[in-house]
Every structure is written in structure tokens, then in C-alpha cells.
Amino acid sequence: MNVDTTKIIHFDTIREKVKSLCMEANYFLGEDIKIYIEKAIEKESSPLGKEVLKDLQRNWELAAKEQIPICQDTGTAVIFLEIGQEVKIVGGYLYDAINEGVRKGYREGYLRKSMVKHPWLRVNTDDNTPAIIHTEIVPGNKLKITVAPKGGGSENMSALKMLTPAAGLEGVKRFVLESVKKAGPNACPPLVVGVGVGGNFEKAALLAKKALLRKLGHFNQDPAIAQVELELLKDINKTGIGPQGFGGNTTALAVNIEVFPCHIASLPVAVNINCHASRHKTIIL
Amino acid sequence: MNIYELSTPLTDEKIEHLRAGDKTILSGVIYTARDAAHQKIINLLNEGKNLPFNLQDQVIYYVGPSPAKPGRTIGSAGPTTSSRMDPYTPALLAEGLKGMIGKGARSEEVCQAIQKYKAVYFAAIGGAAALMSKCITKVEVIAYPELGPEAIYKLEVTNLPLIVINDIKGNDLYQQGRLPYQKI
Numbered sequence: 001m002n003v004d005t006t007k008i009i010h011f012d013t014i015r016e017k018v019k020s021l022c023m024e025a026n027y028f029l030g031e032d033i034k035i036y037i038e039k040a041i042e043k044e045s046s047p048l049g050k051e052v053l054k055d056l057q058r059n060w061e062l063a064a065k066e067q068i069p070i071c072q073d074t075g076t077a078v079i080f081l082e083i084g085q086e087v088k089i090v091g092g093y094l095y096d097a098i099n100e101g102v103r104k105g106y107r108e109g110y111l112r113k114s115m116v117k118h119p120w121l122r123v124n125t126d127d128n129t130p131a132i133i134h135t136e137i138v139p140g141n142k143l144k145i146t147v148a149p150k151g152g153g154s155e156n157m158s159a160l161k162m163l164t165p166a167a168g169l170e171g172v173k174r175f176v177l178e179s180v181k182k183a184g185p186n187a188c189p190p191l192v193v194g195v196g197v198g199g200n201f202e203k204a205a206l207l208a209k210k211a212l213l214r215k216l217g218h219f220n221q222d223p224a225i226a227q228v229e230l231e232l233l234k235d236i237n238k239t240g241i242g243p244q245g246f247g248g249n250t251t252a253l254a255v256n257i258e259v260f261p262c263h264i265a266s267l268p269v270a271v272n273i274n275c276h277a278s279r280h281k282t283i284i285l
Numbered sequence: 286m287n288i289y290e291l292s293t294p295l296t297d298e299k300i301e302h303l304r305a306g307d308k309t310i311l312s313g314v315i316y317t318a319r320d321a322a323h324q325k326i327i328n329l330l331n332e333g334k335n336l337p338f339n340l341q342d343q344v345i346y347y348v349g350p351s352p353a354k355p356g357r358t359i360g361s362a363g364p365t366t367s368s369r370m371d372p373y374t375p376a377l378l379a380e381g382l383k384g385m386i387g388k389g390a391r392s393e394e395v396c397q398a399i400q401k402y403k404a405v406y407f408a409a410i411g412g413a414a415a416l417m418s419k420c421i422t423k424v425e426v427i428a429y430p431e432l433g434p435e436a437i438y439k440l441e442v443t444n445l446p447l448i449v450i451n452d453i454k455g456n457d458l459y460q461q462g463r464l465p466y467q468k469i
Contacts, residue, residue, distance in 0.1 A: 046466060048286070048306070048448070055413045055446075063361070063415040072351045072361040072414040072434075110360055112351040112434050122321070124433050153366045153388070153411070185459050186366050186389035188411035240467030244388070244410055246306075246448060247462030275412055 007141040011091030018101025021147035023109035029060040032216040049248025074111035075149030077131040086141035103127040148280035157183035163267040179271040185245020188275035199260040208272035211256035294342035295383035305456035323373040337428035341381035349434035363414030407447035
């Protein structure tokens, strides 16, 4: 006997949830990040670096208390959707619900509108839409929505390179380290570094972005990759760049790597750099 | 590292002793400008027209604040990446601009112009935007309101904490600050 497990989710529910997630992601720093920065305050050997980290702590406390953005750059609204194949959305088009949620969230939450309509004509859309939406169809009857506002400063320091197989793991590591050094103070260290390796040109970039959603302290499930994450973090923290680039040993809080099979001729690597805020909030409907 | 209190407008005497790594507590009137406003200022300079504010001895803060919640002076207001303003900056320094506040490294041309025209580049703490909004006591849009967060705002600040990055002697905290901690 077949049981119909279809779940019906209304347009309005999605819109309201996205609205709240936009605000929460911008007001409240992730608990995992707080713990990592508090640990870094203890370990940072530069007095100025330590002060910067303490300022970041005071900043997230104030932002949460007054419900104002952690950073004035409240980002491009990047949305990850995992849609169970037994989910049915009623009341309107899913992407319209997302964009209306972003519009409401950014307007009612006093978040900055940072999107322009056209890359070189550059007129602001005034509501931070359109969101950048990534959709995956998954088994089951749930809808998982993640809102990950991404700032422009750190995004501008991100990089992608099509390495070839001879470069190997060493080539991958070198490119990640080079990208972080190049970012230097611009991306507001301490950083969270998302790395995507394999797939193809666009898959690597998406993997790198998704890697930023992983909680700090949750390493890649493959122990060999987790080892690379740790080695790269150590190397990045030996660059001396430090908090805000003023010098110190807290340049990054974490390196998260995601991998995917790739073509016999290719070894794509993408590095998506995030600042300490590394914002993302998720809800499962 | 020394700590100095400074008030705007800045003069040669007020800034010539500042060195990379010094802490500065700034008070007074400053102006905001980002990419779009810089382009407009350069266009006005090229056409020989008046600017929205006189650059002489002034400080520009590279910031696009978030909107103010009701009852607040301004939203969160931390620095944006300064290098995007590098192509425009030497021309502004030649017009008398004395100080810049942002984050991230400047181009060789800007560092040289800072020495040539006796100016200073400060970093504010990127990501501490809520905290910095508390130092801003008055806000007025003086040009290009249509640019939204990219408009030119006149701000009054009290005890805004800054770090000197580039000084008139050619020092650069981003180059020098990491050296004692660099192990790779």
C-alpha cells in the first residue's frame, strides 16, 4: 500500500521564514564562531590582535542586544534550498516567496541594500533582491532553507583556479595559502576559509561556498581531508597577518574543504573567503 | 605604540608625528564616500566645478552604513575595503584631503601620495560596525541621496578608535605588523 507522504508548504510560510532568517543571520553571530573567537583571545600573542578580537566580541554582544547588524555590509542574500521531492509548494512560485522574504527582511530589519540592478550600470535595487538561490532536490518531504548573507569585501578576495592533475594536493594547498595571503587585511581577518576542490569550474565555486556553511569544529568526515584542513589552518596562521591584518597568529578560525569527483584532465580549486561573521541561519520545514 | 587624541580638521602639525601602529581616538566632523561618490567627485574636479564639501584638511571614511532603526542616529557603520578607492585617491590628496579611514592595503601610488601631500591612512576595525555606530553622534546626507548607502554623509564622531596604517614616513602597518609573527 502506498502512503502519500506529500507535504504541503505555503508561499506565505516560506516568505515569513526567509524574512526572519535574513534578520537573525545579520544580528546574531553563530555560537560556534563565538567559542572560536573566545579561544583565540586567549591564544593570540599580539596585544593589538587581542584587542581587536575583544572588540569583535563587544561588537557581537552589542549587535545581539540592540538587534542591529554585526556588520554594515549585510551582504548579498545567498539562499540554499534543499527541497524534498515529496514537498508541494502552494500559493505561488517558490523563488518569488524567497525574494519577497528577502525584500521584507532587509526593509523591516533595517539591513543595508547592497544589490545593484546591472553590473556596470549600477543602480541599486533598493530591496537587496534578487537573492542568489541554489536549489537541490533531495529525498523526503522536508524543505530546508539556509540564508547566508555574504559581504562584498571578503567575496572580492575569493579566487578560483583550474589546476591540472600534476599540481596535486600540494598545488591545492599552495593556491589556498596564496589566496589567503593575497586577501591579507582586506577580507577582515580572522577568516573562515571555504575551499571547493574538484567537480568543474562552477561546481568548485559552489562547493567552496557550501563549505562556509559547515559549523566550526566540524571537520570533513574523510579523515585525510580533515587532516588537510588542519594543516592549512596551521599554515595560514603562520603567515603573521593576524586580526585585521595588524599582525598576529589568528588569521583564520577554520578551513573547511569540500571535494567532488572531477575530469581526468582537471583539478579545479575554489577559495571562498569569509570574514569572522560567516553568517548563516537554517530552518527545516 | 602610542595613543593620540585627534580632532578634525587635521593639519600637518596634528598628523606628522603619527606612526604606523599608533592608536588614534578621533573626534569631529568627517565625511563618507565610497566608489560611486569618488567617481562623482573626480568628475567634478575634472570639470573644474565645486565639490559637495571642501577637501582641505578633511577626513573621508570609506563606509556605507546600514539604515538607522527608529530612534537611532545611524545603523551599523564599519569600514569598507579602501583599495577600491585607490584609483581616485591621489587626486583627492592633491586637493588637500588629510585623512582616510577604511580597511585593507593601499596601492603604491596612494602610499607615495600620502608621503608627498602629508596625509594619513587609518584603519577602523572591519566587522565591529555596531560598536562604531556608537561613536557617531550626528548624521546628515550632503550629496547624492539617490545613491542610498553610497551617498556622501557628513558625520560627527566622538572618540572613534582607529589604528594608523600608512604614515608620512612611508611606514605600513600591514607590511610591518606581521613580521614578528610570521613563521612561513
